[in-house]
Amino acid sequence: MKKLFLLFIIFTTSTMLAQIERIEPPFWYAGMHNPELQILVYGKNIAKYTVSTSNAIPLSKVEKTENPNYLFVTINTENVSPQDFSLIFKEKDKLAFTHKYSLKQRREDSANRKGFDASDMLYLIMPDRFSNGKKNNDSDISTKEKNNRALPGGRHGGDIQGIINHLDYIEELGATTIWSTPLCEDNDAQYSYHTYGQSDVYKIDPRYGTNEDYVRLSSEMHQRKMKLVMDYVTNHWGIEHWMMKDLPTQDWFNYIGNYTETNHKRTVIHDIHASELDKKKCIDGWFVPSMPDINIKNPLVLKYLTQNAIWWIEYADLDGFRVDTYNYSDPHGIALWTKSITDEYPNFNIVGEVWMFNQSHAAYWQKDSKIAAIQNFNSNLPSVMDFTLLGAINSAFNEDEASWDKGMIKIYDNFTNDFLFPNPDNILIFAENHDTHRINHMFNNDLNKYKMAMALLATTRGIPQLYYGSEIGMAGNKDKGDADIRQDFPGGWDGDSNNAFTAAGRTEMQNEYFNFTSKLFNWRKTKTVIHSGKMTHYIPENNVYVYFRYDAEQAVMILINNSRETKTIKTNRFQENIGNYKMGKDVITEKIMDVTSEITLEPKSVLILELK
The missing domain is CATH 2.60.40.10 (Immunoglobulins)
Incomplete structure (x- = not known):
């Protein structure tokens, strides 16, 4: 029996x-x-x-x-x-x-978890290129592409353990939050290191580690009062996704059997003159041939994606999402996806990649936009990425001579359009990311230009984001290919001749970059006047831009001289903000200076003065 x-x-x-x-x-x-x-x-x-x-x-x-x-x-x-x-x-x-x-x-009080916000600085990492913490997972029997660090576009072996090993470094830099590019399995035969072509969205790629390793990263960060943001992809999966081998429904993906690439023209979504043909091709078209477009108009698909996102929030105890190619998806479907998540977690933050260089187009996609309301649309998306500021930063600091439309006026004009955004304080601001030229390439490794750009990001409205390695002067030219802007962090691999994770291992120039960045963003951590204070700026004169951040208790004066000449600024022009303040303390050098009469600025320099 x-x-x-x-x-x-x-x-x-x-x-x-x-x-x-x-x-x-x-x-x-x-x-x-x-x-x-x-x-x-x-x-x-x-x-x-x-x-x-x-x-x-x-x-x-x-x-x-x-x-x-x-x-x-x-x-x-x-x-x-x-x-x-x-x-x-x-x-x-x-x-x-x-x-x-x-x-x-x-977890206790899980629904009320607080997402990242303007008090944070996000550090963007491409894990395959950051640090190899475990050599035994560089390749895996279950995945096609094997480790080959000699290949610029190959897998180099960076992993979750490598990030954990260097949390001290990231914290010392002044970052409060890590945004990692996707970590779920990408089983493409080549170029799988970026992991945007995911093949299993419930499983961490074994070359990065395990699901448990990801939870451990989150736990280690929370012990330091740091936050973890997951890069989530709603628009597409990878061609090797397991469902592509056996489709749940014939319309689970768009254009199956009749490959059509998106036209990338996302303005058609709100264009009142756009043809239905162009709209469909934009929303339903594939991003690239290796990334099938997910059909979130199908209720089963939408529910699947929504639950997967919520599962990761609960399981890994996440603090936010950055959503890739946000406005390539069906607008009503992605709005429902976003609302479902924020209904579960009212204080959770989600920033969408809305890669548009017009403020009205970007503002359309932020939650409660009055522009979108004209068309009875609400994305429910709390935050968007400020690509217009990216464009202004990339060009303005290379323009030594001011004119009607060149130099610091570009930065000024960017902020004059903030009235379009429902919440300009909750916008992600950056000078570069993993898809753009590196800022130090754009500035030809001019440290002074880097300092001006970082000072701007640290002191204006919004949530600043820094791309790994720029704080030590890493450069990269996207025209040479993505691998050039996604190089390995020096010191992340055994045997690296330059270990930039330590002051002793950095070169003199790397320490100059790092020390400035660390001083700046560690100062920013506790400055509520920067996080939530008001902003007043003045029309630039002679390529000098002056603005103030202030609240009832504090005031900070920021002066950026973008010219190649020393400038002496008469301060009576700024009396409405200076008021009864007499002195200013430079947050970088800690020198005290008189602000009652005039301030002298070195060429291509910035002053951040806490007014006293």
Whole structure:
């Protein structure tokens, strides 16, 4: 009898394993704002079974598609306590097998987690190029592309452990938050290091580590009161995504069997004259041939993506998302995705990549935009990326001679359009990222220009973001290819001749870059006047830009001389902001200077003065 029972257990278990190849999400959490949970069950001919649940867990519906290898099982978790229960699969009323599913306990006060904001500075890392913390995961048997550091566009071996190993460095730099480019599995045969072509969105790429390593990174950061932002991709997956081998529905991806590339013309979304043909090609077209476009107009797809995002927030205890190619997706679908997440986490922050060089176009995509309201649209997106400021920074500091439209007037004009944004304080500001020329290439490694650009990012409205390596003078020319702007951080690999993670290992010039950046952003950490104070700026004269950040208790005066000549500035012009203040303390040199009459500025220099 015992043998028969044992054989039954073995048979049932092996049948279950054969039938269920994947179940996603792999587990869930009790007590969520939206109680409806859609469970994807994948296995050969799984749709032939009827499904029920144990423990009286309410089963809302079971959906089948044209592919018999999928079932979408929806349960209602309202008022259900954390517990394990079973999904019960029957064929012709006979038990076939069961599958244990878990509803886990959420972290305390998880719903009220506070996202990144203007008090933070984001440090953008490409993990494959930052530091190799574990050599034994440089290649993996389950993934196609193997480690080859000699290949500029290959896998170089950086990983999650490498980031953990250098949290002291990142904290010393003055960063409060890490934004890492995607870490989920990308099984492309080449160029997989950027990980934007993901093949499994519930699994960390084994060359970066494990899911548990990612949770450990989050925990280590939270112990330091730092924040972790995940780079999330809603618009596309990789051509090697496991669903591409066996589509759940024929419309899970757009343009299957009839490849069409997007026209990249996202203005068609709000263009009242745009043709439907152009709109469809923009929204539904593939980003590149290796990245199939996800159809979030399909309710099953939208629910899948929404739950995957929420699962990572709960599981890895995240503090924010940066969403790649945000406005390439169907606008109404992506707005619903965003709202679903912020409904669960009202204080969570999401910044969307809205790569547009017109403020009205960018502002259209921020939550509660009055521009978008004209078309009865609300993206629900709390934050957008300020590409207009990027463009101004990249050109203005190379223009020594001011004119009507050159030099610091470009920076000034950028801020004159802030009235278009519902919340200009919650905009991500940056001088470069992993897709652009490096700022030090644009400035020909002119340290003074770098200092002016960083000072601007540290003191104006918004949330500053720094790209890894720029703080030690790393440069890169995108015209030479992406690998040139995504070089390895020196010292991240054993045997590197230059270890820029330590002061002793840095060159003299690298220390000049680092020391300025560290002093600036560590000063910024505690300055609420910069985080939330008001801003008044003055029309630039002779390529000198002056602005103030102030609140009821503090005031900071920022002066940027973008000319090649020494400038002496009469301060009576700024009396409405200087008021009764007499002195100013330079936050970098800590020198005290009189602000009642005039201030002298060296060529290509910046002063940040705390008024006293």
